[in-house]
Amino acid sequence: MAGGEFALIEQLRSRLGKAGKGVRLGIGDDAAWLDPAGRQLVATMDTLVGDRHFFPDVRPYDLAWKALAVNLSDLAAMGAEARWCLLSLALPLRAAGYGAWMEDFMAGWSALAERYGVTLAGGDTVSTDGPLTLSITALGLVDQCVMRRDTARPGDxxxxxxxxxxxxxxxxxxxxxxxxxxxxxxxxxxxxxxxxxxxxxxxxxxxxxxxxxxxxxxxxxxxxxxxxxxxxxxxxxxxxxxxxxxxxxxxxxxxxxxxxxxxxxxxxxxxxxxxxxxxxxxxxxxxxxxxxxxxxxxxxxxxxxxxxxxxxxxxxxxxxxxxxxxxxxxxxxxxxxxxx
Amino acid sequence: MAGGEFALIEQLRSRLGKAGKGVRLGIGDDAAWLDPAGRQLVATMDTLVGDRHFFPDVRPYDLAWKALAVNLSDLAAMGAEARWCLLSLALPLRAAGYGAWMEDFMAGWSALAERYGVTLAGGDTVSTDGPLTLSITALGLVDQCVMRRDTARPGDxxxxxxxxxxxxxxxxxxxxxxxxxxxxxxxxxxxxxxxxxxxxxxxxxxxxxxxxxxxxxxxxxxxxxxxxxxxxxxxxxxxxxxxxxxxxxxxxxxxxxxxxxxxxxxxxxxxxxxxxxxxxxxxxxxxxxxxxxxxxxxxxxxxxxxxxxxxxxxxxxxxxxxxxxxxxxxxxxxxxxxxx
CATH class of the missing domain: 3.90.650.10 (PurM-like C-terminal domain)
Structure with a gap:
């Protein structure tokens, strides 16, 4: 992404990476420093690939919403409180740049993230010759037990x-x-x-x-x-x-x-x-x-x-x-x- | 990835996702359940795209090693103990399948992961029409302070x-x-x-x-x-x-x-x-x-x-x-x- 990468990261940081609960150090260092406050961690990661998981003509707002929602849904299924996300964006090279695209993407992301108090704490932006690809890691907290798949019992x-x-x-x-x-x-x-x-x-x-x-x-x-x-x-x-x-x-x-x-x-x-x-x-x-x-x-x-x-x-x-x-x-x- | 996705996940789970320190529930549920044992969390995510970050003819062993090393290096820079990883693999569709490729990839991954006691706790595998793309999230633990970028002082x-x-x-x-x-x-x-x-x-x-x-x-x-x-x-x-x-x-x-x-x-x-x-x-x-x-x-x-x-x-x-x-x-x- 050359110099554009840093501009993009700064854009994401200032818009989506504002100080959040338990974020001791967010976007801008080698890694994020997060405080689980003595609680247990729940972590999930999902990847969406253009033309496979979404139509290439999808509105960036909707893409951001859905990519985040898919990950938060995994946290919900564990019974966790959603807290932090990391986002990796592999963007196809385009002459026109990603100005308007990113604005709309960030609007969709923040609409959902703010509803649940989820902070973007890190990630990566790279270029790709392939389709737009997003990977998201969502981190949540639980106090004691999680809900899991292997605990259904006859009579339930x-x-x-x-x-x-x-x-x-x-x-x-x-x-x-x-x-x-x-x-x-x-x-x-x-x-x-x-x-x-x-x-x-x-x-x-x-x-x-x-x-x-x-x-x-x-x-x-x-x-x-x-x-x-x-x-x-x-x-x-x-x-x-x-x-x-x-x-x-x-x-x-x-x-x-x-x-x-x-x-x-x-x-x-x-x-x-x-x-x-x-x-x-x-x-x-x-x-x-x-x-x-x-x-x-x-x-x-x-x-x-x-x-x-x-x-x-x-x-x-x-x-x-x-x-x-x-x-x-x-x-x-x-x-x-x-x-x- | 159709049915192949589950076989691939099972392969990764049995080879790289064995019970690790603080892993209460690893690969196989909606999300991983991890125990930071009262410590602070450090999280980083890096993405490598074929033909940009590595040559297409790279040996899978070396690719896995480097992709993991790049992320662990970010944890090292924070002063963290490396613990858990999530791996997203976007694999180009190939007629021949990924049997031998995955074997070599997992060998490279585990050579490095075992050295530092890092467990694969989750992730995602998808197909792509584009180049092979890997995203890795690495999670580590620190007790009190992290090393950061903004703390260099004159005289250091x-x-x-x-x-x-x-x-x-x-x-x-x-x-x-x-x-x-x-x-x-x-x-x-x-x-x-x-x-x-x-x-x-x-x-x-x-x-x-x-x-x-x-x-x-x-x-x-x-x-x-x-x-x-x-x-x-x-x-x-x-x-x-x-x-x-x-x-x-x-x-x-x-x-x-x-x-x-x-x-x-x-x-x-x-x-x-x-x-x-x-x-x-x-x-x-x-x-x-x-x-x-x-x-x-x-x-x-x-x-x-x-x-x-x-x-x-x-x-x-x-x-x-x-x-x-x-x-x-x-x-x-x-x-x-x-x-x-």
Whole structure:
């Protein structure tokens, strides 16, 4: 990046790296110096590649939001309080420079970061001959326990926050618009805008994750690769089985209107579509009232969608899917692969 | 990465993510759960892009070593104990897969990581249509203070660890070999091998950095962009001036033979060449004996190369360079830009 690198870093520092909680030394030295204040650390890292994880024509504001949200969602799934981020930007060489692009990118980043008190504490900016590539490391703090994947127990209920499938439906529309392979369906402008907002600017469930862990929930995961695929990670790690009512999955009003009574659409969007960034929780029914109170206080929907059961006698870990109380075969594809 | 992503992650987990100090939950959940044990955290992130920061024909072993070393060197410059890493690998799609490549990559990584007790605690693997791109986040711990850039004071001595310029001379040879722009010079096979080993497998000065901070050194930086460029960051941040004896810069035996008495070669390689990953320290002369004892115990060379002075009366921060006690003009280029 030659001299431009230092200008870019200074821009990021002054806009996104302002003094934050526990930041003893931020951007501008060999490394950041951070104070966990005696707490435990939670760390995650995700990378987004242009033309794979996002369309090349994405608005920088939305790209920054989503890249940060994806990482914060991982912290939420652990029950952590989000604190600090490191950002690596590999920028394609362009004659025109990145002035306006960076302004919009930083606006999107700070809109989300400020909501959760997350400080940019370091990172790197480099040039690339390839597509724009972002890597983010998010660091959070927990006091005692984290929520993990391998602690689901038979008898637990399965909950999911918010609603599922909006982003997947929006992706279908976005692909069709760009002449790529997606499912086309009639949809009003207002419906499409609502779905697209969920695809572009997911909400990491940080407050709820932290509160759920405080309630005693030990098992959670964020739903990013599709509900069924992510639930199956919990089941495998915990060595258990699950029974899920497809028709109980929470849908937004817009998606409910579009999916109607068609189980295939329910399978395509909320069950196996991706990029929801909601939380899946498994916990004893005794926690239900407390969790619902927490969710209500946050104006967040929390839906019971099934239960954890002992594995089959042959030890096989699997999901039993129902639709209107009738068994349903599992779809052949269990989830998406973060394509765009 | 489709299904291959999970196989790759499992490979990295089983080989590089074994239980480590303070790792309460490593690779395999939404995020890593790490225990700083009441200490302060130091965090850094560096990205290497194929064909920019390394030759496309680099051996995966060397690439892994260097990518990790570059990050650990930043921790060393802060005086931190290295603990955990997160690795993001953006791999170009290849028909042949990454089996042998990954084996060699992991061998190089673990050779360095095991030396310093660094555990791979998380990360991400994705595909890219662009060049191979690695981002690494390194996390370390300190007890009280870190060494920083803005704490050099007039009267301080300036020291540098190890030797400077080997990597820059090796890069010249590597560029000429590849038909690119570099300085050609006669050199024996043994000399070239010694230089190339320093270019490919730098040694992060972690033990020395930690011990120097414990001795009371408050100001240090790692030397990665060229001694003069990096020293100038210290001077700017601290608002001071420095007097540096070019002929005092520490050179390896091989580079000494090649540079001889030619101040231009001294300027090109040890003064402004990059990729040394040595430490520059500024501290009162009273610490000299203690620092030399620490260095001797580590069989590490530690060389006094100049002193920190008050800024000019006009407030200008600058470097006075001498050669055999005579003033020398500063070179027009102050450092390299991490090209290859």
């Amino acid at each position: 209920m399965v909950w999911v926050t918010g609603s599922l499938g909006d982003a997947a439906a929006a992706l279908d529309l976005a692909l069709v618009e760009r002449g790529q392979e997606g499912q086309s369906f009639p949809c009003s402008v207002a419906q499409q805008e609502a779905l697209e907002a969920r695809r572009l600017r997911p909400t990491p469930r940080l407050e709820f994750g932290e509160a759920a862990a405080a309630c005693g929930v030990c098992c959670a995961m964020d739903c990013s690769d599709g509900f069924l695929a992510d639930l199956s990670h919990i089941l495998e790690a915990s060595g258990v089985h699950a029974r899920i009512a497809l028709d109980a999955l929470p849908l937004s009003r817009e998606l409910m209107d579009l999916a109607g009574e068609d189980p295939e659409r329910w399978q395509r969007w909320p069950l196996t579509g991706g990029d929801d960034y909601e939380l899946i929780l498994c916990a004893p029914a005794a926690l239900s009232a407390a969790l619902q109170r927490v969710a209500a206080a946050l104006s967040l929907r929390l839906t019971a969608v099934g239960s954890i059961q002992s594995p089959n006698p042959n030890g096989q870990v699997a999901v039993t899917l129902t639709w209107r109380d009738q068994s349903l075969s599992l779809p052949s594809s269990w989830g998406h692969v973060h394509a765009l | 001595m300036v020291w540098v660890t190890g030797s400077l310029g080997d990597a820059a001379a090796a890069l010249d040879l590597a560029l000429v070999e590849r038909g690119q722009e570099g300085q050609s010079f006669p050199c024996s096979v043994a000399q070239q091998e010694a230089l190339e080993a320093r270019r490919l497998r730098p040694t992060p000065r972690l033990e020395f950095g930690e011990a120097a901070a414990a001795c009371g050194v408050c100001c240090a930086m790692d030397c990665s962009d060229g001694f003069l460029a990096d020293l100038s960051h210290i001077l700017e941040a601290s608002g001071v001036h420095a007097r540096i004896a070019l002929d005092a810069l520490p050179l390896s035996r091989e580079l000494m033979d090649l540079a001889g008495e030619d101040p231009e070669r001294w300027q090109r390689w040890p003064l402004t060449g990059g990729d040394d990953y040595e430490l520059i320290l500024c501290a009162p002369a009273a610490l000299s004996a203690a620092l030399q004892r620490v260095a001797a115990a580590l069989s590490l060379r530690l060389t006094a190369v100049g002193s920190i002075q008050s800024p000019n009366p006009n407030g200008q921060v600058a470097v006075t360079l001498t050669w055999r006690d005579q003033s020398l003009s500063l070179p027009s280029s102050w450092g390299h830009v991490h090209a290859l």
